[in-house]
Amino acid sequence: MLRLADINKSYAVGANKLHVLKGIDLEIGDGEMVSIMGPSGSGKSTLLNVLGILDGYDSGEYYFDETLIKGLSETKAASYRNRLLGFVFQSFNLIPFKTAVENVALPLYYQKIARRRRNKIALEYLDRVGLADWAGHLPGELSGGQQQRVAIARSLITKPKVMLADEPTGALDSQTSREVIEILRSINREGTTVVIVTHEHEISEMTDRVIHLLDGVIERDKNNGGS
């Protein structure tokens, strides 16, 4: 259960302040599959970073399963993320000097899993996104959509309680997009809460609920009929 109560967040830019999240109230229950849509610059990635305990906020409260997530030390925040969250970044954030399989295995390294075992599991997840043959490629030796799929495989590998995906099909053709969403639906059926930021309606139609962000506020929050 993720609960945001009157969340405000601003960024400092030079001497100015940019007010990006302007009082967000949001509840996402365990096992829900929701999408977040909205124009470029409306605050979607910022909102996802708050949910993902990757960034703080200025006022309001964020409860993750009744635990208040506020002013956490980086050590405590990292511990939450590693144990409970999977995150697909809008710009993938792959480590450029590590191979695809090493990138996917990284969350298991943080969980202190031995190298041979974590590379074996990582190869299974690469295979799941169709990239077993690219295990030894560096990110710079991968296409845009391949990099995105490596980021997706990495986010799945710890079987997180909550999956946060920022435009996970942005670089993918429609066939590969459907395969990725099918993977997210299958982990959702197994109990993972899934939150997808997307600007594609075909993707949001595959989720149970669509939250519309506009200028830093939720302007609409509707269940999808019959999915």
Added chain:
Amino acid sequence: MLRLADINKSYAVGANKLHVLKGIDLEIGDGEMVSIMGPSGSGKSTLLNVLGILDGYDSGEYYFDETLIKGLSETKAASYRNRLLGFVFQSFNLIPFKTAVENVALPLYYQKIARRRRNKIALEYLDRVGLADWAGHLPGELSGGQQQRVAIARSLITKPKVMLADEPTGALDSQTSREVIEILRSINREGTTVVIVTHEHEISEMTDRVIHLLDGVIERDKNNGGS
């Protein structure tokens, strides 16, 4: 007029060789507006990099307006690109320690235009993509779609003869996507040849001709009826 004759290109990966472009024959006439579609990993970005004189190829010939583009020195290649080409990269390639307006102005710096003048022109192009107020932001202080629009503005600023855009709307919501494609159509009406790699059908439907790439070969090349 861009003419590719039996172009082959492979990448070395460790001890192996990955054959990516497997005999590409393609002619794009002056002032055409074409899209290139195909699955993730099919070779679209590689093909665009060859057209954009950003990368070489192993066999065949590439003629840019009857000039053979083969084995060029980096100096000569850069001179062609700066004078004739605009390129929107799939991962934007913005300079992280320069502001949005400085990034957009960069091609004019290469053309030796004075700083005040090039920043003035750059601001006009930023305004055209809706980002005048973000001129002083660094790329890390921009949303994904804002970074993409800065990359687009930068590609337009030299009024190139040929515009090559790799998934230029991948990070944009539908409204902003339409605005970007409208900008590309307007420069096309002014005579610029436009080549767009996209995986979105709504985008390809706005071009005159759709080229389908599959496993490194052109499997289909059709004119769009009535656009």
